[in-house]
Amino acid sequence: EVHLxxxxxxxxxPGGSLRLSCxxxxxxxxxxxxNWVRQAPGKGLEWxxxxxxxxxxxxxxxxxxxxxxxxxxxxxxxxxLRMDSLRVEDTAVYYCGGGGGFLIDLWGQGTLVTVSx
Amino acid sequence: xxxxxxSPDSLAVSLGERATITCKSSQNLLASSHNKDFLxxxxxxxxxxxxxxxxxxSTRESGVPERFSGSGxxxxxxLTISSLQxxxxxxxxxxxFYSAPLTFGGGTKVEI
Numbered sequence: 517e518v519h520l521x522x523x524x525x526x527x528x529x530p531g532g533s534l535r536l537s538c539x540x541x542x543x544x545x546x547x548x549x550x551n552w553v554r555q556a557p558g559k560g561l562e563w564x565x566x567x568x569x570x571x572x573x574x575x576x577x578x579x580x581x582x583x584x585x586x587x588x589x590x591x592x593x594x595x596x597l598r599m600d601s602l603r604v605e606d607t608a609v610y611y612c613g614g615g616g617g618f619l620i621d622l623w624g625q626g627t628l629v630t631v632s633x
Numbered sequence: 634x635x636x637x638x639x640s641p642d643s644l645a646v647s648l649g650e651r652a653t654i655t656c657k658s659s660q661n662l663l664a665s666s667h668n669k670d671f672l673x674x675x676x677x678x679x680x681x682x683x684x685x686x687x688x689x690x691s692t693r694e695s696g697v698p699e700r701f702s703g704s705g706x707x708x709x710x711x712l713t714i715s716s717l718q719x720x721x722x723x724x725x726x727x728x729x730f731y732s733a734p735l736t737f738g739g740g741t742k743v744e745i
Binding site: 551613620 | 681682728734740
């Protein structure tokens with residue numbers, strides 16, 4: 517059975533940092549592009565970043581470029597999101613998602629990040 | 634960036650009736666090299682992550698009921714629920730996976 521389990525969310529002050537992790541099981545992880553998608557409370561879905569199967573390509577939402585970094589460790593079936601210079605507007609549930617290409621067809625349950633003074 | 638505009642924002646449909654959601658893209662999502670539209674539809678129920686219903690605009694994901702169908706090409710797409718069931722209450726999103734940054738429509742809340 518396919519599982520994506522996110523961790524690392526929590527409460528952080530503006531300007532602070534967090535590192536989210538997502539551990540995968542039940543599928544061949546290194547065959548999948550991996551993504552982070554977020555959803556602010558009561559709002560819609562917003563894609564944040566993705567990374568190619570071998571880690572050779574990364575793409576980001578403009579508003580997080582230079583602040584967030586996506587990475588992966590295929591030996592540990594894990595993808596990460598380092599978030600620096602956090603802002604109040606980064607508050608959201610962050611979902612880890614994967615797909616054979618850019619389509620995201622596997623989703624985790626999400627981890628909540630709250631940025632507040 | 635590709636902007637997806639969904640309508641309506643919400644709709645109330647009686648059980649057994651048809652629900653129709655439209656999604657308009659600011660750019661052509663038909664990739665000539667694949668002859669496919671890079672457009673997907675997701676369903677998100679309260680407190681759950683999204684679930685893919687359709688991709689390539691009209692290909693149903695495994696296990697998705699036949700009452701869900703997708704149509705359209707290029708810049709205009711439609712999701713149709715032919716006979717609404719109680720378990721279909723959710724928010725529906727269109728999503729383009731044609732190019733980064735990937736984008737979603739604003740969502741359509743479907744209620745009974």
